[in-house]
Amino acid sequence: MLRFASPWFFLLLLLVPFLIWYRRWRHRPPTMASSALFPVVGIGSSAVLRLQPLVPAIKYMALVLIIVALARPQWGTERTEVQTEGINIVLALDLSTSMAALDFKKKGRVVDRLEAVKGVVQDFVAGRTGDRIGMVVFGTHAYTQLPLTRDYNTMVSMLDRLKIGAAGERTAIGDAIGISIKRLADIESKSNIIILLTDGQSNAGELSPDTAGQIAKEKNIKIYTIGVGTRGKAPFRVNDPLFGERYVYQRVNIDEDTLNAIAEKTGGLYFRAEDFSGLQQIYDTIDKLEKTEVKVDIFADYSEIYPWLLFPAILLLPLYVILRNTRYLVVP
Known part of the structure; x- marks a missing residue:
C-alpha cells in the first residue's frame, strides 16, 4: 500500500x-520580429x-x-487486529407484504417501510466495530440471510437485495426468533442480542412468539423488538386491472402487547417507529445501549x-x- x-x-x-507561465512571458517574442525586415528564405531547423x-x-x-x-x-x-470478542447481534427483519405500506418519508420522498428500514439498518451496521452481525428474514417462513460475520460490506450488500414478499406474505415472529437463536449458538459470545423488526401480528410459523421468547430468556439472549408503521390505516400501491395503478388504504395492526412482552421477558426494550426519524432514533438508542469497548x-x-x-x-x-x-x- x-x-x-x-x-x-x-x-x-x-x-x-x-x-512555466513566467518563463514563457519573460521569453515572449518581440513585437516586431527581425524577419519582417530581413526575411530569411529556405533555411530549415535542425x-x-x-x-x-x-x-x-x-x-x-x-x-x-x-x-x-x-x-x-x-x-x-x-x-x-481487533482484540475483543464484541457482541453477537442478529437482525431479524420482516419481509411480509404489509412492509409495502407507503407511510414513511425519506429525504422528502415517500418510500415503503422496507426501504426506510434498509437505510437505517445500514447506518447501524456501519457504526459497529468488532461485533459479529447476522441477518434473519421472515414472512410466512423464516430463514438465515447471512450468518454471523464481521464482513459489514457483505451485510450492506445483502440488505440492498431484500425484497418484500421474498419469505411469504404472512408473519412468523416466533420462527424468526427461533432461527435467530440458532444463529447465535454458532459462535459463543459473552453477549447475544436479537433486534427484531416487524409491522404486523404473528399469524404463521410453528413456534409461538411467547415460547420463542422463553427460550431466548433461558439462553440469556436479549431481544429488542421494534414495531414499525403508522397506526390505523396505511396507503398501499396496487395495480387494478380496470383502473390501473392506484392507492388504497388498508388497516394495519401491530401486536404491541406480544412484542413488549418478548422484550420485557428477555431484558430488552420495545420501541414503536411511526416515521423515518423515529426509526433512526431507535437504532441509535440500541447502538448506545449495546456498545463494547473495542481494543x-x-x-x-x-x-x-x-x-x-x-x-x-x-x-x-x-x-x-x-x-x-x-x-x-x-x-x-
Whole structure:
C-alpha cells in the first residue's frame, strides 16, 4: 500500500504552472520580429533546434520529482487486529407484504417501510466495530440471510437485495426468533442480542412468539423488538386491472402487547417507529445501549521510497545545467 508521510508538500506543485507561465512571458517574442525586415528564405531547423523546447522540461521534471520526494512516499503494509470478542447481534427483519405500506418519508420522498428500514439498518451496521452481525428474514417462513460475520460490506450488500414478499406474505415472529437463536449458538459470545423488526401480528410459523421468547430468556439472549408503521390505516400501491395503478388504504395492526412482552421477558426494550426519524432514533438508542469497548492494534511496516525519486532528480538537474550552458546556450 502506498502512502505519503508529508502530503502537504504537494502544495508546492502549484508553483510549477506559474513557473512555466513566467518563463514563457519573460521569453515572449518581440513585437516586431527581425524577419519582417530581413526575411530569411529556405533555411530549415535542425534536429538539435527541434529538441530545444524539451530542455526546460528537464528542469520542471526534476522539480516535480523533488517535490514528490519531499512528500515522502512510503510503500508497505498495515494490518489491524481487533482484540475483543464484541457482541453477537442478529437482525431479524420482516419481509411480509404489509412492509409495502407507503407511510414513511425519506429525504422528502415517500418510500415503503422496507426501504426506510434498509437505510437505517445500514447506518447501524456501519457504526459497529468488532461485533459479529447476522441477518434473519421472515414472512410466512423464516430463514438465515447471512450468518454471523464481521464482513459489514457483505451485510450492506445483502440488505440492498431484500425484497418484500421474498419469505411469504404472512408473519412468523416466533420462527424468526427461533432461527435467530440458532444463529447465535454458532459462535459463543459473552453477549447475544436479537433486534427484531416487524409491522404486523404473528399469524404463521410453528413456534409461538411467547415460547420463542422463553427460550431466548433461558439462553440469556436479549431481544429488542421494534414495531414499525403508522397506526390505523396505511396507503398501499396496487395495480387494478380496470383502473390501473392506484392507492388504497388498508388497516394495519401491530401486536404491541406480544412484542413488549418478548422484550420485557428477555431484558430488552420495545420501541414503536411511526416515521423515518423515529426509526433512526431507535437504532441509535440500541447502538448506545449495546456498545463494547473495542481494543484495536494496528501493525504497520513501511519503507521509504523517496530516494528512487530523488536520485533521478539529482541527475536531471546537472544535465539541464550542462545543456543550457553548452549546446543550448541562450544569449540575452
